[in-house]
Amino acid sequence: xxxxxxxxxxxxxxxxxxxxxxxxxxxxxxxxxxxxxxxxxxxxxxxxxxxxxxxxxxxxxxxxxxxxxxxxxxxxxxxxxxxxxxxxxxxxxxxxxxxxxxxxxxxxxxxxxxxxxxxxxxxxxxxxxxxxxxxxxxxxxxxxxxxxxxxxxxxxxxxxxxxxxxxxxxxxxxxxxxxxxxxxxxxxxxxxxxxxxxxxxxxxxxxxxxxxxxxxxxxxxxxxxxxxxxxxxxxxxxxxxxxxxxxxxx
Amino acid sequence: xxxxxxxxxxxxxxxxxxxxxxxxxxxxxxxxxxxxxxxxxxxxxxxxxxxxxxxxxxxxxxxxxxxxxxxxxxxxxxxxxxxxxxxxxxxxxxxxxxxxxxxxxxxxxxxxxxxxxxxxxxxxxxxxxxxxxxxxxxxxxxxxxxxxxxxxxxxxxxxxxxxxxxxxxxxxxxxxxxxxxxxxxxxxxxxxxxxxxxxxxxxxxxxxxxxxxxxxxxxxxxxxxxxxxxxxxxxxxxxxxxxxxxxxxxxxxxxxxxxxxxxxxxxxxxxxxxxxxxxxxxxxxxxxxxxxxxxxxxxxxxxxxxxxxxxxxxxxxxxxxxxxxxxxxxxxxxxxxxxxxxxxxxxxxxxxxxxxxxxxxxxxxxxxxxxxxxxxxxxxxxxxxxxxxxxxxxxxxxxx
Numbered sequence: 001x002x003x004x005x006x007x008x009x010x011x012x013x014x015x016x017x018x019x020x021x022x023x024x025x026x027x028x029x030x031x032x033x034x035x036x037x038x039x040x041x042x043x044x045x046x047x048x049x050x051x052x053x054x055x056x057x058x059x060x061x062x063x064x065x066x067x068x069x070x071x072x073x074x075x076x077x078x079x080x081x082x083x084x085x086x087x088x089x090x091x092x093x094x095x096x097x098x099x100x101x102x103x104x105x106x107x108x109x110x111x112x113x114x115x116x117x118x119x120x121x122x123x124x125x126x127x128x129x130x131x132x133x134x135x136x137x138x139x140x141x142x143x144x145x146x147x148x149x150x151x152x153x154x155x156x157x158x159x160x161x162x163x164x165x166x167x168x169x170x171x172x173x174x175x176x177x178x179x180x181x182x183x184x185x186x187x188x189x190x191x192x193x194x195x196x197x198x199x200x201x202x203x204x205x206x207x208x209x210x211x212x213x214x215x216x217x218x219x220x221x222x223x224x225x226x227x228x229x230x231x232x233x234x235x236x237x238x239x240x241x242x243x244x245x246x247x248x249x250x
Numbered sequence: 251x252x253x254x255x256x257x258x259x260x261x262x263x264x265x266x267x268x269x270x271x272x273x274x275x276x277x278x279x280x281x282x283x284x285x286x287x288x289x290x291x292x293x294x295x296x297x298x299x300x301x302x303x304x305x306x307x308x309x310x311x312x313x314x315x316x317x318x319x320x321x322x323x324x325x326x327x328x329x330x331x332x333x334x335x336x337x338x339x340x341x342x343x344x345x346x347x348x349x350x351x352x353x354x355x356x357x358x359x360x361x362x363x364x365x366x367x368x369x370x371x372x373x374x375x376x377x378x379x380x381x382x383x384x385x386x387x388x389x390x391x392x393x394x395x396x397x398x399x400x401x402x403x404x405x406x407x408x409x410x411x412x413x414x415x416x417x418x419x420x421x422x423x424x425x426x427x428x429x430x431x432x433x434x435x436x437x438x439x440x441x442x443x444x445x446x447x448x449x450x451x452x453x454x455x456x457x458x459x460x461x462x463x464x465x466x467x468x469x470x471x472x473x474x475x476x477x478x479x480x481x482x483x484x485x486x487x488x489x490x491x492x493x494x495x496x497x498x499x500x501x502x503x504x505x506x507x508x509x510x511x512x513x514x515x516x517x518x519x520x521x522x523x524x525x526x527x528x529x530x531x532x533x534x535x536x537x538x539x540x541x542x543x544x545x546x547x548x549x550x551x552x553x554x555x556x557x558x559x560x561x562x563x564x565x566x567x568x569x570x571x572x573x574x575x576x577x578x579x580x581x582x583x584x585x586x587x588x589x590x591x592x593x594x595x596x597x598x599x600x601x602x603x604x605x606x607x608x609x610x611x612x613x614x615x616x617x618x619x620x621x622x623x624x625x626x627x628x629x630x631x632x633x634x635x636x637x638x639x640x641x642x643x644x645x646x647x648x649x650x
Contacts, residue, residue, distance in 0.1 A: 069261075072258070072262060073262065073265065076262055076266070185266055185269045185270045185273070185274070185317055186262065186265075186266040186269070186317075187266075187316075187317045187318045188263065188266070188317060188318030188319055188322050188331040188333075189318050189331075191259055191262045191263055191266060192259065192331065194262070195258070195259055
């Protein structure tokens with residue numbers, strides 16, 4: 001089985017970030033980067049599929065040379081090959097990214113193509129669906145379980161009170177949600193082996209017509225508030241009054 | 251040409267360690283924080299660790315070993331990763347940048363494999379060394395005695411050769427991991443005449459298994475941080491087969507010296523990681539805590555303390571990097587490891603003192619990890635050679 005997993009280099013989701021003065025980019029000084037969390041699960045799923053069914057896994061990303069750091073991380077976890085669609089670091093919208101991926105893989109038969117459900121920075125939910133549509137492949141989004149049986153794949157999505165279960169013929173595209181598995185940590189042996197694995201590089205041409213970014217806007221930071229409403233039983237009436245004020249009770 | 255670029259694989263190791271610490275170790279720290287916040291909760295009446303906490307430590311050690319991190323400083327032929335000293339500096343800094351929780355067992359310390367044990371023969375490597383690297387066994391380094399610490403010329407422990415074995419008698423104290431070690435590396439005088447004349451010769455290192463008749467764990471040494479790890483070891487007519495000599499008979503002190511330099515660099519690297527952790531906590535707190543209408547980080551006193559800390563941290567890092575690099579080139583770092591150990595542990599002690607001061611009342615409360623690191627920092631100026639021993643080594647290099 002040949003599995004492709006597509007990832008994106010994103011600012012570490014736990015990091016505090018600031019915007020550049022022109023509000024066009026995130027200020028990347030002193031910033032750590034990581035594989036987007038849903039995609040980290042997609043990488044793990046790709047490795048598990050190969051461990052179970054044989055074959056090989058390939059990891060692909062579109063980005064600047066710096067994104068090879070995230071490819072190496074996936075290689076250190078057990079993915080066999082890496083492909084970097086190398087750009088000059090400028091923003092690529094979801095349509096252009098999907099187009100570049102399709103052109104890079106059109107000639108390569110993959111049985112399963114995995115994406116994260118959405119990336120942690122832009123949260124567009126688009127690239128996986130667009131790739132599937134352009135390749136004419138079935139696509140199941142937001143999956144939390146995946147089983148392969150012969151030429152068919154069964155994917156499950158969690159819904160309120162149960163599961164939606166889809167059976168699709170392969171090859172197929174899936175977008176993976178966090179919770180489908182617990183991603184492994186790279187082992188020392190894996191890290192040393194990753195050094196020797198080759199990363200293929202392709203320079204895609206950026207299309208002229210793209211979504212135009214006007215500016216980025218940082219959302220207001222959430223702030224917590226602690227208010228001591230009283231001590232002992234005297235606090236009870238104050239709590240009731242506060243709950244009414246907040247509309248929790250009538 | 252001087253190149254300070256951190257090799258890609260070292261960066262990846264540090265990111266891997268960070269991932270392991272954040273995603274696997276930190277949730278355990280949260281689950282068992284009752285043991286981490288208060289030393290009294292983790293100790294039994296005799297001063298040893300409660301079994302539950304001990305098993306958590308063992309679990310973290312083994313998980314780290316499964317990932318190949320725990321013994322990665324050892325060569326591949328015994329199951330290690332062959333990571334350089336420069337690599338180990340960055341890895342130790344990363345691990346101790348996490349603070350003082352369960353992370354302390356992620357990379358091996360005195361309880362784990364050391365290059366000194368590469369002198370084991372093949373059957374010993376298979377029986378003891380590889381399981382150490384895999385985190386399945388632990389050991390202890392039993393040199394210190396009540397009247398002999400860094401001054402090795404006053405050892406009382408004796409091993410008398412009787413045919414194909416030795417009879418070991420004596421007592422060791424302040425031995426890290428003595429209570430739990432599966433085997434001890436014990437230093438004993440085997441040639442009293444040579445020992446009396448030369449001081450450094452006539453001492454032999456032995457591998458002594460825990461279940462050897464006459465091997466006894468004495469009292470647990472209570473300490474400033476009460477981590478339950480130091481104890482006495484007592485040997486009464488222990489019969490040690492001659493195959494259990496580590497290295498060459500009579501050359502035990504030289505065997506020990508081969509390990510001391512690395513131990514000193516390790517402690518200096520712990521200090522750098524912990525100082526970095528404290529500096530970040532202090533900056534965060536100084537920006538958050540307001541007094542008299544503005545954050546305390548805007549006051550000259552606080553700014554001065556943190557600026558000095560940052561500069562001293564930077565200096566310690568550079569010393570360690572250079573000493574580690576020199577060791578990787580195969581050069582002697584006796585002087586440099588003493589300088590780095592003395593400077594980095596004292597740098598951490600000053601940083602920890604400032605951290606307590608900056609955090610004020612909270613700095614001495616057990617709700618924050620600051621006071622514990624302050625106590626730990628004090629200990630680091632003693633273990634692996636006191637400040638005075640390090641300075642004595644440095645002074646000797648000046649031909650004083």
